[in-house]
Amino acid sequence: MQLFAYNQVGRPDELVIWVGVMGVLDPPSVTFKIAGVDHVKPKNSTGSFELLGDGQQSNHRAIFIFDWPATSERFPVEVTCGDKTVYLTSKRPPLQLPTSGKASFNLLLSSCYYQPNDKTQQNFAWLVKQIKPVPDFTLLAGDQVYLDLPSLQNLPKDKTALAQTLGKKYQMNWFSSQLSQPGLADILAHGPVLCIPDDHEYWNNYPYFQAQLTNTHSEKDRNNWRNAAMLLYQRYQMAPIQKNGFFRQDIEPLSMLFIDGRSARDDKDNLMFTQATIDAIKQWATDLLNRKAANLAAVGLLSSGQALLVEKPSFLSSRLADMEMTNFQDFKIVEAALTQLIQAGVPVIYITGDVHWGRIIEGRNKNGQVMLYEVIASPSRLIDTIGKDQKSYVENKIQTTRGNVRPFPYHSDPPEQVPDIKLANLDFAIKHRQTGDHVALLRFNRIPGGVTLAVDYYCTDPDENKRTLYTQTIAPIKITSLN
Numbered sequence: 001m002q003l004f005a006y007n008q009v010g011r012p013d014e015l016v017i018w019v020g021v022m023g024v025l026d027p028p029s030v031t032f033k034i035a036g037v038d039h040v041k042p043k044n045s046t047g048s049f050e051l052l053g054d055g056q057q058s059n060h061r062a063i064f065i066f067d068w069p070a071t072s073e074r075f076p077v078e079v080t081c082g083d084k085t086v087y088l089t090s091k092r093p094p095l096q097l098p099t100s101g102k103a104s105f106n107l108l109l110s111s112c113y114y115q116p117n118d119k120t121q122q123n124f125a126w127l128v129k130q131i132k133p134v135p136d137f138t139l140l141a142g143d144q145v146y147l148d149l150p151s152l153q154n155l156p157k158d159k160t161a162l163a164q165t166l167g168k169k170y171q172m173n174w175f176s177s178q179l180s181q182p183g184l185a186d187i188l189a190h191g192p193v194l195c196i197p198d199d200h201e202y203w204n205n206y207p208y209f210q211a212q213l214t215n216t217h218s219e220k221d222r223n224n225w226r227n228a229a230m231l232l233y234q235r236y237q238m239a240p241i242q243k244n245g246f247f248r249q250d251i252e253p254l255s256m257l258f259i260d261g262r263s264a265r266d267d268k269d270n271l272m273f274t275q276a277t278i279d280a281i282k283q284w285a286t287d288l289l290n291r292k293a294a295n296l297a298a299v300g301l302l303s304s305g306q307a308l309l310v311e312k313p314s315f316l317s318s319r320l321a322d323m324e325m326t327n328f329q330d331f332k333i334v335e336a337a338l339t340q341l342i343q344a345g346v347p348v349i350y351i352t353g354d355v356h357w358g359r360i361i362e363g364r365n366k367n368g369q370v371m372l373y374e375v376i377a378s379p380s381r382l383i384d385t386i387g388k389d390q391k392s393y394v395e396n397k398i399q400t401t402r403g404n405v406r407p408f409p410y411h412s413d414p415p416e417q418v419p420d421i422k423l424a425n426l427d428f429a430i431k432h433r434q435t436g437d438h439v440a441l442l443r444f445n446r447i448p449g450g451v452t453l454a455v456d457y458y459c460t461d462p463d464e465n466k467r468t469l470y471t472q473t474i475a476p477i478k479i480t481s482l483n
Contacts, residue, residue: 002178003084007077007191008063008239009247014043015066015090016192016239020052021081022059022175028082030062035069035076042066053231054167055160061235068092074134090191091136096252097446104443104454105251108135110187111198111305111353112143112379115172118182120462124381124437125176125186127460127467131441134190139258141353141377142198142305144184144237145169147229148213149200149383155215155225162215163228170236194247195237197262198305198354202229205322207267230263244276248284253297253481254444254451257284261304261325270329278333285337288346297449298481300341300348302334308350309361309374309419309428326421335423342371342424347479349453351442353378357414358434358457360474363426370479372426373453377440380460382411407466408436432474437461443475450480 002022010016015034021027027049034040042064049060069075074091097105108128118124147166156162176183187193199206203213203225215221241247245260257280261272273281284300291298302308304325312326325331341348342363347370356379363372392409414433421428434457441456454475459467 001082001084002175003079003081003086004175004178004185005077005079005086005088006188006193007088007090009192009194009249010065010239010241012093012249013067015068015092016241017042017064017066017077017079018061018239019047019064019079019081020059020061020174020236021049022052022056022171024060024082025058027060027062030064030079030081032064032066032080033076033078034066035071037069040066050235052167052170053163053228053235054170055163056167059167059171063240086189088189088191093137093192093249094251097254097444097451100445100447100452102445103133104445106133106136107442107444108138108439109141109351109353109375109377109442110139110380110439111141111377112356112381112383113140113173113184114146114149114379114381114383115169115176115181115183117384118381122462122464123182124460125182125184127458128187128439131439131456131458133443135441138187138190138193139303139351140184140187140193140195140237141303141351142196142262143200143353143379144195145173146200146383147232148203148210151212151386157215157221157224159224159228162224163232166228166232170232174236194239194258196258196303196305197233197237197260199262199322201233201237201262202226205319206262207265208319208323233263244280245274246277246280248280251444253291253446254299254301255284255288255291256301256303257281258303261306265323265328269323269327272325272328273330273333278330281333281337285341288341289344292344292346292481295482297446298346299451299479300346301351302338302348303351305352306354307352307374307376308334309421309423310355311419311421338372339424342426345369345371346481347371347373347450349479350374352376356382356412358432358438358440359414359430360432360455361418361428362431363423363428365424365426370477371424373477373479375440375442375455377434377438377457379437380439381437385410407470408461411435411437432457432472434470434472436466436470438470447478447480449482450478453477453479
């Protein structure tokens with residue numbers, strides 16, 4: 001039997017522990033030691049195991065909910081099931097950001113992890129464990145698994161066999177420590193953890209047909225794949241509180257809203273969000289406006305699985321590459337909320353991954369006040385791209401002979417120009433561009449009228465020299481709603 005556990009996000013008064021077991025038809029009972037206290041009982045009785053959705057009758061998961069222990073410090077959790085014990089840590093999110101001069105609130109932003117390219121001794125999880133300060137909150141902002149790669153894989157048509165094939169990719173990432181493989185287990189083991197899905201939790205440019213993916217060519221096959229992938233996402237990644245498509249966490253003066261813009265997408269260019277998510281976006285904006293009206297500091301943080309400040313792709317590009325949020329009709333909901341906030345003097349930070357490069361864009365209003373920051377971190381481990389990689393290899397060889405070596409020849413460079421996009425009449429400027437495998441640590445402190453933000457881009461390349469050269473800090477960033 002294999003055992004793994006991690007702390008998912010939950011309600012403010014809930015410590016949520018996900019427990020997964022593989023290789024046993026009837027899972028043994030589970031016991032918990034939390035913050036040094038033995039046999040802590042969950043609030044939801046004993047929890048109940050259900051199948052992981054990977055087509056195997058011997059693989060299960062259960063959700064256990066506890067009160068937070070009476071400590072503001074990071075604490076250990078021991079989870080025992082049968083003769084197996086796993087260890088994790090967590091730290092309760094504060095109600096307020098720490099003031100300037102005190103230890104910051106630290107959010108780890110990571111996305112786009114391709115496990116087959118994480119085979120060195122200095123693997124991704126090992127490198128993230130070296131980051132100081134330790135993250136207080138981990139956001140995996142999409143593409144935690146690549147169910148559709150490699151592109152030419154021969155996926156089975158049978159529903160059970162398809163679930164088993166896709167499920168093995170989750171097993172490799174979630175149970176990686178138990179399987180003695182690189183993966184996400186050590187990243188997940190320090191909570192709270194929030195996972196937002198993007199297309200590769202399903203398939204490239206989901207839910208649209210893709211020429212290179214034969215299992216998307218018929219409606220029946222697409223439905224089979226969708227159902228298998230969605231169940232796996234729900235059983236592995238989605239915390240119970242995310243069931244309506246969003247997660248809200250307020251740490252004054254920061255109001256954070258994380259939205260799933262992928263799972264509910266239609267293939268008619270209309271909808272990305274559930275109605276509950278749309279309502280949550282509007283409520284988030286209203287709450288921020290009310291704080292501003294009450295002369296209280298108010299800063300919004302919004303996150304989804306795709307970039308915000310990107311130009312709208314053409315119809316052909318959106319089908320051959322990827323639909324952006326701007327292609328969908330209900331993007332207007334997001335756009336309207338942001339415009340309303342910005343025009344009222346409430347600044348917003350948008351964070352995401354997806355694009356396989358990192359970037360910070362700053363947006364200022366006509367008075368020169370900072371009203372928007374977009375922070376992108378992607379990828380943590382780059383995928384293989386047939387054709388493009390071979391072309392990049394040849395081009396880099398040619399450039400090397402001319403003394404012009406690209407440090408990350410398989411990665412795309414971030415755009416050098418600001419996107420041609422209009423939002424609340426802001427003027428945009430690129431403040432930082434990041435290439436290569438990386439994550440970002442966002443460090444927040446509270447100041448009068450708002451927050452300060454420092455962004456540490458940590459290069460996660462196996463090469464130590466590259467990690468030294470391309471690990472950078474962008475600070476200080478001052479974001480305020482009150483003068």
